[in-house]
């Protein structure tokens with residue numbers, strides 16, 4: 001349970017006096033880290049009027065809030081958690097082999113395409129494509145439709161009604177075929193899955209595929225971009241990972257700690273929680289919590305070999321298997337197809353979104 005007597009106490013006895021008035025998240029879109037520091041030290045629990053939510057920034061408080069049953073999800077990825085269980089079950093169970101093969105093959109194809117080039121932008125040409133290509137292959141959708149599906153994903157498939165309708169029309173004949181002649185692909189597994197009231201309807205299957213292609217694909221693409229950026233910024237650590245692939249999962253978890261793709265998870269208070277009134281919105285600042293110096297030594301530093309980076313970036317999601325597979329195989333394919341891979345010199349574009357953060361481009365020499 002969240003202990004609000006603790007969170008309202010400033011952290012250090014000798015800390016400078018509080019700045020006048022609480023700062024707003026809205027003022028820190030380009031570079032939120034100085035504000036995160038101020039919040040953790042002086043305003044561990046504060047109402048941000050322009051943002052319309054109570055802010056929590058310390059690691060212990062964010063972790064406690066995410067586990068507190070009085071604070072319920074407002075919106076993570078768009079579909080309701082109840083409907084997500086069949087997707088979770090499919091990804092962990094019967095579709096896992098199809099998924100692993102799909103991510104391996106897709107990463108290889110995308111990386112080989114870059115091999116003949118002198119330079120590339122890994123965000124636009126690798127990270128953005130890999131989750132879509134993986135999902136298309138794992139679902140058993142026609143390969144030649146990958147570009148069309150990718151353009152729907154870019155247009156915000158997960159968020160728009162129109163996008164879902166188009167996806168539904170595209171999936172209908174494929175779903176009918178799977179219901180009649182199931183195979184080993186993920187779409188067949190979803191068609192065969194059962195919810196509380198029997199087999200899943202076409203609309204439910206479309207919703208799950210939309211989640212996979214839309215918001216979860218976007219989170220994975222963003223997290224992959226940050227992961228590759230962190231490694232390319234630390235070539236010595238990258239060299240160790242080349243020789244020790246068993247260390248890649250830890251390096252991925254560390255990137256999610258330092259640079260989570262989703263900086264803010266919102267919760268709604270069902271009942272009063274300390275000074276937070278019932279009905280209020282609480283913003284759990286994952287980006288601030290992951291860099292809390294009370295929890296992590298030298299928290300701004302990327303250290304692929306940190307022993308306990310923690311699992312906070314996924315909020316309360318129990319597993320992150322698909323994203324981790326994507327990172328592992330994506331990195332492996334790039335390292336094998338592009339042995340000279342390194343950062344290209346030049347200015348970097350800062351992220352321009354506070355909730356979803358990742359490099360906008362990642363220019364490399366191939």
Ligand code: HEM
Nearest residue numbers: 073076077081084216219220223262313314315316322323
């Ligand atoms: C690195 C990649 C990813 C990150 C960092 C990430 C992060 C998150 C976060 C922070 C939330 C909100 C959780 C909460 O409210 O407690 C969320 C929700 C969700 N994620 Fe992801 N996600 C990733 C990839 C994926 C993938 C690959 C899938 C599915 C295959 C997925 C499926 C979902 C679903 C269904 C929800 C909403 C349901 C729920 O809140 O339980 N995510 N994710």
